[in-house]
Amino acid sequence: MKMSRLAAALTAALLGATAMAHAETLTIATVNNSDMIIMQKLAPKWEQATGNKLNWVVLEENVLRQRVTTDIATKGGQFDIITIGSYEAPIWGKQGWLDSLDDLGEDYDYADMIKTVKDGLSANGKLYAVPFYAESSFTFYRKDLFDAAGIQMPEKPTYTQLAEFAAKLTDKSKEQYGFCQRGKPGWGENMAFVGPMVNAFGGRWFDEKWQPQLTSEPWKKAITYYVKTMQAYGPPGATANGHNENRALFATGHCALWVDATSAAGYIYNPKESKVADKTAFAPAPVEVTSNGSGWFWAWALGIPSSSKKVEAAKSFVKWATSKDYVKLVGETEGWVSAPPGTRKSTYDNPEYQKAAPFAKVVYESIANADITHPTKDPVPYVGIQYVAIPEFQGIGTTVGQQIAAALAGQVTVDQALETAQRATERTMKQAGYIK
The missing domain is CATH 3.40.190.10 (Periplasmic binding protein-like II)
Incomplete structure (x- = not known):
């Protein structure tokens, strides 16, 4: 009725x-x-x-x-x-x-x-x-695998800790990967993960005068971490994996750790869709140097x-x-x-x-308290956590995402990728009149 x-x-x-x-x-x-x-x-x-x-x-x-x-x-x-x-x-x-x-x-x-x-x-x-x-975003993890390995997920995990956990939880002979993150290039694909990760490492897209910061130390540290950890503990062919591909990998039991959208929880916790519905737990998005902008919106x-x-x-x-x-x-x-x-x-x-x-309260608080006006450790002239709210960002984010995917695939070094990304972003910002 x-x-x-x-x-x-x-x-x-x-x-x-x-x-x-x-x-x-x-x-x-x-x-x-x-x-x-x-x-x-x-x-x-x-x-x-x-x-x-x-x-x-x-x-x-x-x-x-x-x-x-x-x-x-x-x-x-x-x-x-x-x-x-x-x-x-x-x-x-x-x-x-x-x-x-x-x-x-x-x-x-x-x-x-x-x-x-x-x-x-x-x-x-x-x-x-x-x-x-x-x-927002948070860290999905396999509680059963953590328990079996004698690992405890901290209340507020860091990226350094996630890499340590991933090392212990990767068993490639079983197609079990410790670190499944987005690798598919695109401003809303790999950069949705990479942007908040860079924020957590203390980085920012632009300084207060709109000068691109892609070759700064925080960017180099964050992308080096990402490439090394993904290459060592991630699934093969990761540059083809976006949100949907990683969600499928996690739901079929191939991932121990996945940092992604809180909206995926409805799928992962649904036993009709997911083999790990009763084995999954969650923690906040990882931090490192700062918590500012570490979880997206x-x-x-x-x-x-x-x-x-x-x-x-x-x-x-x-x-x-x-x-x-x-x-x-x-x-x-x-x-x-x-x-x-x-x-x-x-x-x-x-x-x-x-x-x-079971994730409802955490998700609500993450979204209700998201602050897109203070997305980074240092001051910035833009709003947006995993994106920069200017029309040019679609092109910039996609170009940078392509370079980072090339580094992940081993086609270029991290330094080469970031230098190319920096030059391309400077060119776009000059053409658009943000910088001289």
Whole structure:
């Protein structure tokens, strides 16, 4: 009965909200992460309630970013709804490339949104994308392997300690790797891990005068650590592994340690998806010299390009897919452990979610307390923890990510990679007028 009442309530709300003259077909671009796959699975409920149809373009993360950026910058009009993040939303909103989403109605309950997440998707007091899920990062580890090796995970682990643990927990004859981290190049792939790691080592992307700092000691120490530890204790072919690949490796029992998105916890702790659901524990993201910016902050969100001709129907869908009722629908159909995390306070107040998600409190506090305005040990002119909130960062982050992947693959030394990255970043910053 509970499910039928919920479905009826959802249907009634949607029909009331979308009294449109004729049905629309909307094209939605999204990423192939597990939460979005669930959204695609449940979307026929919205289609049935409204008469509209969705044309899904589901892409790997790097490809999604490239396609969506090109389309929105050229006003191509290919997409009616796009999946973007807390990096793009305020920048593109200021450019006039996105419709504002402050008018979804009182029943949307904006006050229920976690403030840091809402603020991260806003510019000049306007909300330009609504959060589908949000995340910080933490350290997933195999408690059974730690216990067997007689190792105790500290309350606040350091990168140095993780390398020591990885050495003890790597058994390549069993395809068991101590240190599974992102290696696939991309500003939102390997650099999402590398950026906070560099912060933890005391580094920063730019000094206060926008001079790139990629050849500084903290960068050299952090990247040397990363390359050595990954080469010694990581899986083979690591430069092909992004978030999804490492999540699959961890969930199938091949990784002892993985530092990545808190949003992956719903998958790792779900026994339907993961072989290690009952063997996994978590700790904060590692620190080293400082804790500033050591755990990242991100929200995957739904936005509507200003080039869309189907704004009302698009608003109906983004409202549905990011609502409290949608969170409840996922909880009751897919299991509460799979409910979209990090966006609404009501999710974390829900006893069913608390019971299903042992990580809930840690995740909520990480996201609610994230400070993108103080991401580093030393002062910087930018905001953003694993990214720098300037339009040029997409290109810079991807170029730097390619160099670091080349060092990881053994094609260049760490020093060569960072010198090339430094020169390329200086060139971009000069062309853009940040430095002379």
